[in-house]
Amino acid sequence: MESIFVAEDIVAGYEDVEIVHNVSVEVAGGEIVAIIGPNGSGKSTLVKSLLGFARLFHGQVLYDGRNITGITPDRAVTLGINYVPQINNVFVNLTVAENLELGAYTRKDGNIKADMAEVYRLFPELAARKKAWAGNLSGGERQMLAIARAMMTNPKVLLLDEPLASLAPKAISPIFKKVKRIRDNGTAVVIVEQNVKRALEISHRCYVLVDGRCVLEGDSKSILSDEDAKQRFLGLKA
Amino acid sequence: MGVNWAQVLFNSAVTGSLYLIAAVGLTLTYGLSGFPNFAYAEFMTLGAYMGYFVVRQLGFDVYFAFIAAFLACGILGALAYRGVFRFLANRGANKIHLMVGSIALGFVIRYIIGDIWGWPATTFGIRWPGFDIGPLRVTDLWLALIFTALVLAVIMHLLLTRTKTGKAIRGISSNPELALASGINIERVTLVTWAGGAALAGIAGLFWGAIASLSPLLGWAMILPVFAVTILGGIGSFYGVLAAAFIIGLAENIGVVALTQLGLSTEYRMAIAFIILIVTLILRPQGLAKAFRRT
Numbered sequence: 001m002e003s004i005f006v007a008e009d010i011v012a013g014y015e016d017v018e019i020v021h022n023v024s025v026e027v028a029g030g031e032i033v034a035i036i037g038p039n040g041s042g043k044s045t046l047v048k049s050l051l052g053f054a055r056l057f058h059g060q061v062l063y064d065g066r067n068i069t070g071i072t073p074d075r076a077v078t079l080g081i082n083y084v085p086q087i088n089n090v091f092v093n094l095t096v097a098e099n100l101e102l103g104a105y106t107r108k109d110g111n112i113k114a115d116m117a118e119v120y121r122l123f124p125e126l127a128a129r130k131k132a133w134a135g136n137l138s139g140g141e142r143q144m145l146a147i148a149r150a151m152m153t154n155p156k157v158l159l160l161d162e163p164l165a166s167l168a169p170k171a172i173s174p175i176f177k178k179v180k181r182i183r184d185n186g187t188a189v190v191i192v193e194q195n196v197k198r199a200l201e202i203s204h205r206c207y208v209l210v211d212g213r214c215v216l217e218g219d220s221k222s223i224l225s226d227e228d229a230k231q232r233f234l235g236l237k238a
Numbered sequence: 239m240g241v242n243w244a245q246v247l248f249n250s251a252v253t254g255s256l257y258l259i260a261a262v263g264l265t266l267t268y269g270l271s272g273f274p275n276f277a278y279a280e281f282m283t284l285g286a287y288m289g290y291f292v293v294r295q296l297g298f299d300v301y302f303a304f305i306a307a308f309l310a311c312g313i314l315g316a317l318a319y320r321g322v323f324r325f326l327a328n329r330g331a332n333k334i335h336l337m338v339g340s341i342a343l344g345f346v347i348r349y350i351i352g353d354i355w356g357w358p359a360t361t362f363g364i365r366w367p368g369f370d371i372g373p374l375r376v377t378d379l380w381l382a383l384i385f386t387a388l389v390l391a392v393i394m395h396l397l398l399t400r401t402k403t404g405k406a407i408r409g410i411s412s413n414p415e416l417a418l419a420s421g422i423n424i425e426r427v428t429l430v431t432w433a434g435g436a437a438l439a440g441i442a443g444l445f446w447g448a449i450a451s452l453s454p455l456l457g458w459a460m461i462l463p464v465f466a467v468t469i470l471g472g473i474g475s476f477y478g479v480l481a482a483a484f485i486i487g488l489a490e491n492i493g494v495v496a497l498t499q500l501g502l503s504t505e506y507r508m509a510i511a512f513i514i515l516i517v518t519l520i521l522r523p524q525g526l527a528k529a530f531r532r533t
Contacts, residue, residue, distance in 0.1 A: 053415070077421030085419060091412045094405065102409045105402065106421035149420065 003028045004188050005157045010059035012049030018057060019045045023214045025207055027188040034199040035192045037209035043192045044086060047159050051076045051083050078106045082155035086162040089146035092135030096126050099134050099145055103152030119148045122181060140171030147178060158182060160191045164198060176202050200224045208233045244373045246491050252380045254487030255387030260442035260460060261467040261479045262394060263435020269411035269474020270428050273333040276340040277318060278439055279457030280347035285311050285440025286447030286456050287355055293362045300364060307440035315436020318343060319429055352454040359453040383445050394476050407431055411474040463511035470518045472527025481526055486511055
């Protein structure tokens with residue numbers, strides 16, 4: 001499979017501190033790739049640095065064969081790369097519908113209405129609450145709105161930063177179902193996740209980060225059945 | 239002595255209208271840029287002096303003064319943002335530096351105005367004769383002020399809820415990082431808001447100059463109640479400011495009645511906004527905004 005989004009030899013962090021050391025990640029259209037690892041391993045920093053939300057010290061970012069290293073977040077959106085932050089990922093004092101409208105902010109075509117209807121079909125939970133303040137949604141609904149907002153630009157690459165963090169267990173599988181539907185439409189999905197088991201179940205391939213270095217990468221199914229790797233890197237009991 | 243309560247309410251509407259026009263830009267730019275712009279006082283002063291310039295020095299009709307104040311202050315606001323605040327922020331200035339910078343900018347503008355037009359208080363030289371509507375004593379100017387505030391409230395509501403830029407203003411104010419992740423051009427939206435807000439400050443200053451008198455300290459004298467309105471309303475919240483402007487307008491006018499009845503000087507009127515400001519900061523520092531949710 002041809003990778004649409006490639007990050008090579010990334011060194012990233014904040015201000016003068018390097019948190020991520022020489023990590024390479026790539027994802028193809030219609031593929032879900034998981035970046036997993038313990039708290040503070042640099043997963044989020046890695047993803048943020050690719051779009052200009054964190055400092056990129058070294059490395060190269062390619063999108064659709066183009067070098068987009070050092071891109072700003074707003075430019076990334078117009079190219080078709082969308083990012084959903086882990087926290088504060090909705091506009092709390094805007095309504096659900098207004099959140100989606102701002103998601104489409106960069107678009108100038110006339111199909112926004114049609115795409116909004118499409119997003120509501122994918123997220124019927126939100127369609128029922130169009131006029132509700134985003135700040136009044138439940139945790140699961142909020143996460144859905146965050147992903148739905150990102151979908152308003154029809155991104156070719158979707159980066160999700162810990163979409164399951166702080167969600168009730170019963171809210172998790174509906175979110176995963178949506179992510180799979182998005183993948184089925186051909187979008188490349190990168191999912192940063194602490195919930196290792198869930199992440200391995202949903203993804204095709206995964207990268208395991210420890211202390212800012214990639215200690216393991218490969219096919220998620222085989223890692224899930226590799227008891228040694230699970231114990232050593234993921235802290236999962238056999 | 240009997241109190242004409244209808245008149246007190248009317249006066250409150252006049253005061254509230256002035257505060258509304260004055261505070262809209264301050265609260266929105268505070269919400270977007272994250273620091274209180276004290277030079278806002280001088281945006282108001284410049285608006286008043288544009289009125290003086292057009293009416294007294296050029297001899298034009300007062301209507302042209304509104305256009306001049308709107309344009310001059312709008313340009314000043316855009317220049318202040320681009321030339322001073324964004325410039326400083328790009329060089330690593332934090333919110334405190336920017337606030338202190340705004341005080342400095344205010345001084346510079348104030349002294350330039352003082353140098354050009356002189357320091358003694360003056361007027362536009364226009365008389366606004368009072369006339370009676372029922373129990374109310376009114377002037378055309380007061381009615382124009384209330385009408386302007388009403389139109390502004392409607393336009394702002396439509397702008398913030400119906401237009402892309404308005405929703406972007408609320409979005410940036412609510413969550414700047416997500417606004418960036420949504421591809422919103424924060425720079426452009428912020429610049430437009432600074433220009434529009436400063437233009438409104440100019441209109442407020444012009445009204446105040448016409449109602450009372452003007453001096454280079456006009457804005458400085460008005461900035462305290464305008465900040466009280468901004469903070470009571472909840473920083474960044476237009477709907478909060480809409481409510482707070484009339485609450486403080488009412489409190490001041492009832493206060494004036496009370497001071498008169500007690501035989502105290504109405505000079506203490508200034509203290510009323512100050513007291514409300516302090517009480518708000520103690521009891522409800524987030525202001526009224528949460529009651530409205532919207533920006």
